Amino acid sequence: IFLNILFLFTASLGCCAQGLQFQGNDYLIEERTSYSVFEKQMPYFQNCLDISFDISIHKLHDFGYIFRLKDKDTNLTYNFTFAGKDNRTSIFKFNSEGKNNLATIEIDNNLLENRQWLNILFSFSLADNTLIIRINNKEYSVKELGLTKRLYPHISFGKDEHVIDVPSFALRNLSINGEKMNYKFLFMESGGENVHNSDGTVIGEVKNPIWMI
Numbered sequence: 001i002f003l004n005i006l007f008l009f010t011a012s013l014g015c016c017a018q019g020l021q022f023q024g025n026d027y028l029i030e031e032r033t034s035y036s037v038f039e040k041q042m043p044y045f046q047n048c049l050d051i052s053f054d055i056s057i058h059k060l061h062d063f064g065y066i067f068r069l070k071d072k073d074t075n076l077t078y079n080f081t082f083a084g085k086d087n088r089t090s091i092f093k094f095n096s097e098g099k100n101n102l103a104t105i106e107i108d109n110n111l112l113e114n115r116q117w118l119n120i121l122f123s124f125s126l127a128d129n130t131l132i133i134r135i136n137n138k139e140y141s142v143k144e145l146g147l148t149k150r151l152y153p154h155i156s157f158g159k160d161e162h163v164i165d166v167p168s169f170a171l172r173n174l175s176i177n178g179e180k181m182n183y184k185f186l187f188m189e190s191g192g193e194n195v196h197n198s199d200g201t202v203i204g205e206v207k208n209p210i211w212m213i
Contacts, residue, residue: 019056019172020187020195021210022158024064025165031208032166034159035195037176037185039205042072044152045178049124051155052177054117056170060084060109064165065158068097072152078102078145080122082167094122094133094142102142103133111136117172126151159207170212187211 022033055066061084070077077097084090090112094103111118121134126149131142155176158166174185184198190213195204 019212024168035157035206037155051122053174058168062167064167070154
């Protein structure tokens with residue numbers, strides 16, 4: 001109880017989120033950052049699921065996995081990757097893991113330079129099997145995802161299972177919302193591996209974090 005009160009008090013001192021920095025490909029595999037969002041408790045989502053976050057790419061000529069989403073019931077897995085293309089553009093891809101690419105999004109490097117923050121939203125409509133991806137208010141649509149109306153998502157950022165390629169990036173303002181539940185992660189921690197939601201409850205776990213204090 002004391003730790004939760006202390007966490008909430010610390011969070012209330014700042015008007016904006018801090019963040020979580022990921023150790024990427026420059027580090028040994030065992031030192032790369034792995035963040036399991038619902039490590040302590042896995043909810044289920046019905047009909048809809050929104051995942052929103054801010055991301056800052058620290059190296060433009062890098063490659064790796066930003067996040068993975070794996071349905072506990074069906075084992076269907078999706079991933080979101082980043083790759084530097086050339087001096088002008090970089091590429092985000094959303095893939096059905098082991099199957100096919102569902103969306104390829106080119107972005108001007110001017111939007112990524114100097115560690116600028118991008119806002120990214122994944123809005124899954126489980127009821128009609130579609131997805132809207134929004135990056136800095138520009139939208140991209142994906143159809144026929146293969147998901148059911150009910151989803152038990154394992155959501156991870158960075159290294160996860162066999163996925164070891166991780167770009168150097170930072171994450172903040174993570175929100176995961178459904179019809180009846182809402183999770184907000186401000187990353188106000190200053191140490192340790194536990195990740196609290198905005199209410200001070202430990203929900204996730206991160207290995208090899210760099211807390212942006």
